Amino acid sequence: MLTVPEAIQKRRSTRSFKQVPIPDEMILEMLEAARLAPSGSNSQPWRFVVVTDAEEKKELRRLCFDQAFVEEAGVVFVFCTDLSAYSGKTRRTRMQEMIDTGVFADRDLNDSRTQRYTEMPDEPDPAFYLPMATANTYIAVEHIVLMATALGLGSCWVGGISDHKAVRDMLGIPRGIMVLGLVAVGYTDNEPKARPRLPLEEILLRPFPMSEDDK
Numbered sequence: 126m127l128t129v130p131e132a133i134q135k136r137r138s139t140r141s142f143k144q145v146p147i148p149d150e151m152i153l154e155m156l157e158a159a160r161l162a163p164s165g166s167n168s169q170p171w172r173f174v175v176v177t178d179a180e181e182k183k184e185l186r187r188l189c190f191d192q193a194f195v196e197e198a199g200v201v202f203v204f205c206t207d208l209s210a211y212s213g214k215t216r217r218t219r220m221q222e223m224i225d226t227g228v229f230a231d232r233d234l235n236d237s238r239t240q241r242y243t244e245m246p247d248e249p250d251p252a253f254y255l256p257m258a259t260a261n262t263y264i265a266v267e268h269i270v271l272m273a274t275a276l277g278l279g280s281c282w283v284g285g286i287s288d289h290k291a292v293r294d295m296l297g298i299p300r301g302i303m304v305l306g307l308v309a310v311g312y313t314d315n316e317p318k319a320r321p322r323l324p325l326e327e328i329l330l331r332p333f334p335m336s337e338d339d340k
């Protein structure tokens with residue numbers, strides 16, 4: 126098993142897979158990596174459908190602009206987000222857990238510092254919460270990807286879905302749970318070259334380390 130730095134270095138988007146099934150134990154390890162991801166206020170809005178069935182993968186390929194590797198993958202994780210994670214009721218439960226586990230040991234649910242989290246309507250406004258729910262879900266998805274790499278598997282994110290509703294209908298995903306994308310995972314011989322990345326200077330908004338003159 127690779128270390129975290131090794132998995133970060135080695136990961137590539139892999140778009141060609143061997144037709145070999147992935148053992149359930151590995152799929153469960155990737156799901157466990159997702160489950161352990163951090164999220165704002167421990168909201169955990171991520172939801173998944175695990176697809177290994179050949180016919181379902183074929184249909185997913187069709188619904189993802191015919192990207193062939195979706196069908197070839199040993200397993201496809203369809204990742205979704207559940208806005209009910211942001212309802213007042215759920216927020217109160219999460220906040221109570223944080224109080225109980227000592228994160229906010231000095232508070233209770235009626236504390237003025239806690240109320241802004243817990244006094245939420247029970248029907249969260251999607252326009253406000255969707256960006257947050259999406260960001261939190263993506264963290265869990267990257268945990269799947271890095272765990273796949275650590276297990277010696279290839280993977281590729283798939284945001285390119287042509288018909289999200291068709292994916293939902295096909296997999297029986299309940300209304301209110303939004304399909305965001307897929308991750309295709311499988312055994313691969315393919316070792317793609319590293320894609321270029323912006324240099325550090327371009328992603329830093331001020332130099333680091335700072336010179337004495339910049340301080």
Ligand SMILES: Cc1cc2nc3c(=O)[nH]c(=O)nc-3n(C[C@H](O)[C@H](O)[C@H](O)COP(=O)(O)O)c2cc1C
Binds near residue numbers: 136137138192282283
């Ligand atoms: C949110 C997201 C959506 C993506 N969607 C697709 C996709 O639909 N098809 C595809 O081939 N690659 C997709 N990719 C992979 C990117 O093209 C890839 O990560 C990027 O080119 C950098 O290459 P690397 O992952 O090999 O480092 C997606 C990646 C992310 C993070």
